Amino acid sequence: MPESSPFDELRDEPFAPEVVSSDLVFQGAVWDVRDDRVRYGDGEIRRQYVAHTGAVAIVALDEQERVLLIQQYRHPIRHRDWELPAGLLDIAGEEPLEAARRELAEEADLVAAHWEPLVSSWTTPGGNDELIHVFLATGVSAAPAVHAREDEEADIRVEWVPLDAAVDAVLAGRMRNGILSLGVLATSLRLRDRS
Incomplete structure (x- = not known):
């Protein structure tokens, strides 16, 4: 012990x-x-x-320990940054886990058999009150329906990336999205602790 x-x-x-x-x-x-x-x-x-309404993000991990990343345009930073599937807690009474399930289907057309809380974080406590809940989703498969997307989401790029490569990109400063960084680093530690 x-x-x-x-x-x-x-x-x-x-x-x-x-x-x-x-x-x-x-x-x-x-x-x-x-x-x-x-x-x-x-x-x-x-x-x-x-x-802020609060938000959820999802580290979707497949059997080869690849993480699903999405890339989309974010106007405030003038970049198409790499992110985790994520979304707002903007439906009254919806629990964070249910919002995570909804967002994974809406943003990536995926469902997952297994869900577990990974980490929660205030994103920028000096400037907003957003609390984001990050979940680890495994047993991932295609959703029964494909969602229509508009605006920045209409040209989302989806990529399955080896978790180690995502960690390396974060630590090298090539991917700077804070929620993505938190999610992939926490997942890496979680998997290490399980081995």
């Missing part, structure tokens, strides 16, 4: 200072921007941030 460490229970700590005011300064089609004044220490601070 491994020896315990004083860091075994290391975790983020909830903290809720008084919010003096919270104003909606921009209502968007997908997410909003809020302007909050917060009592902090002996004074007051003001912070603007994106109020």
Whole structure:
């Protein structure tokens, strides 16, 4: 049995200072921007941030330990970056696992027999409140239906990439998507721990 460490229970700590005011300064089609004044220490601070719905992402892994990556245009960075299939938690009452199943079918026309939580992360806690839940999906096969796609999703490129090659590309800085990085690195560690 491994020896315990004083860091075994290391975790983020909830903290809720008084919010003096919270104003909606921009209502968007997908997410909003809020302007909050917060009592902090002996004074007051003001912070603007994106109020996000939350999201899910999927590391779909096949029997050859290849991970499914998608490439699509992302306007803010002016790149067609490599990503994991992912999507918003934008259906009221939908659990993250159900959203992950839906997104894998919608973005990659795939279903998976086995699902497990991999990791959850705040993507940019200084600028938004998005919490993304990343799942590992195995036993992957074609979905019964192909989904119609539009806008940036209409020309998504789909590629099965050896997990080790994806890890190498992340560590070499050739793929910079944070959620993809988190997902493939966590999957690599999970598989290592199982061997």
